[in-house]
Amino acid sequence: MDFLMSGLAACGACLFTNPLEVVKTRMQLQGELQAPGTYQRHYRNVFHAFITIGRVDGLAALQKGLAPALLYQFLMNGIRLGTYGLAEAGGYLHTAEGTLSPPRSAAAGALAGVMGAYLGSPIYMVKTHLQAQAASEIAVGHQYKHQGMFQALSEIGQKHGLVGLWRGALGGLPRVIIGSSTQLCTFSSTKDLITQWEILPPQSWKVALAAAMVSGIAVVLAMTPFDVVSTRLYNQPTDSQGKGLMYRGMLDALRQTARTEGIFGMYKGIGASYFRLGPHTILSLFFWDQLRTLYHTYTK
Template identity: 95%
Template sequence: MDFLMSGLAACGACLFTNPLEVVKTRMQLQGELQSPGTYQRHYRNVFHAFITIAKVDGLAALQKGLAPALLYQFLMNGIRLGTYGLAEAGGYLNTAEGTLSLSRSAAAGALAGVMGAYLGSPIYMVKTHLQAQAASEIAVGHQYKHRGMFQALTEIGQKHGLVGLWRGAMGGLPRVVIGSSTQLCTFSSTKDLLTQWEIFPPQSWKGALTAAMVSGIVVVLAMTPFDVVSTRLYNQPTDVQGKGLMYRGILDALLQTARTEGIFGMYKGIGASYFRLGPHTILSLFFWDQLRILYYTYSKR
């Protein structure tokens, strides 16, 4: 039940934040491996990107990749939050004195995130391809010509086999390890502090919301550079063997991006990342926490 509640909570958040994911993906691909000032900026900021995409590609384009995004969130966060929730409910994250252990919380969050992200990697890759697809006048990054999620998965599988479906998976793991451990550790520790300080009543939704807001800020700052290179690894063109033509791996992607685009290149799309990851973190953790409270409250009756 923990896995189902976790997946549903993440899907609920994804419905609202997927347009921001589309904007984030395109801003991260804009000016890929080009020096600042040498390329045309189709998307100047988050708000300009929204307007540009809606005007050129149509309003529906703001929900591109929604199907794989929902499926990925259900798989990834169902496993991630569900596993973490079981560890938390079982008391494995607490010290002998009964207080929350930050090291155990971070380790559990990272391990749970790796499991979910690796299994959902093919879905995330297709999501990235679909969200990057745009009209030629505002296109950024490599343009795949997928017609939908199932067609894309079938085509990639037929051309490159299982290895091709999991291309970029290892490059995406650091993003999830850092993001998941930071998110869940910050959320749990903040909520624990709020409870100890008795700022809100026990099991109050206000405590969960406050903890989720704090967690969202920390996650964006820690994860954005790895999110940028993860998007590029998934979206890069490949040769006939399915090998990436631009990057050899995450370290190569980090070095090339930093060398050609500078430190600000590592934080491309951070505004979109904040507006997307912030609300997504807040909504998913809040929904997850409240669903668990409801379930465990009524299951004891």
């Protein structure tokens, strides 16, 4: 039941934050491997990107990739939050004295994140392809011509087999390891501190909300550079064998991006990342915590 509640909580958050994921994806691909000032900036900031996409591609384009985004969130976070919840309920994250252990919490969050992200990697890749698709006048990055999630998965599978479907999966894992461990560790630790310091009533929904807000800020700061290169790894063009033509892997993508675009290139789309990851983290963790509380309350 923990897995189902976790997946549903993440899907609920995704419905509201997917337009920000579209904006974030395009801003991360804008000016790929080009020096600052040498390319046309179609998207100057988050708000300009929203207006531009809505005007040129239509308002429906702001929900591009929604189907794979929902499926990915259900699979990835169902496994990730569900596994972490079981570890927490089993007492594996606490010391002998009963206090939360940040190292155990971070390790459990990272392991749970890796499991969910690797299994959901083909869906995430297709989501990235679909969200990057745009009219030629505002297109950034490589443009795949998929007609939908199932057509894309079928086409990639037929051309490149299972290996092609999981292209970029290993390169995307550092993003998930850092993001998941940071998110779940800071969420649990903040909840624990708020309860210990009696800042808010222990059973109040405000405890989970405050902890989720702190977690959202920490995740964006830690995860954005790895998120940028992960998006590019998934979206890069491939040869006939399904091998990426621009990057050999995560380290090569980090090196090339830093060398050509500088430190700010590593944080492209951080505004969109915060507006997307912040609310998504807050909503998904809050929904997850409240659903678990209700379930365990009524099943005692």
